[in-house]
Amino acid sequence: MNKCRKERTGTVMAIIRFQCAIVLRIVLTLIFFIILTPLALARRVLGHDPMARKQWKRGTESVFVNRDHRFTAEDLGSPK
Known part of the structure; x- marks a missing residue:
């Protein structure tokens, strides 16, 4: 009886997962x-x-922003 119940439990769990x-x-x-x-x-x-x-579609210029900035220890301590 225990074996039969175990098989049903596996089948039921498979159905639940599905x-x-x-x-x-x-x-x-x-x-x-x-x-x-x-x-x-x-x-x-x-x-x-x-x-x-x-x-970007309108003009011929680049839309990328030039970011020339040297980071210092203070920048890393308190980001803006």
Whole structure:
């Protein structure tokens, strides 16, 4: 009897793991499409451009910022 119960427990656990994997994918997909996609679309509509793509496409100059700064021990102690 103990052996039979052990086999059922293994099968039940396999079914539970399979269901968890399916439910996890469904939940993550819903989060992506319900929360992240509208947020990204709203940011695009409002003109958020963190990579400065419009500036890059408009001109012939580089959009990279030249940062000539020598770091000292004080910079590492209190970053700005």
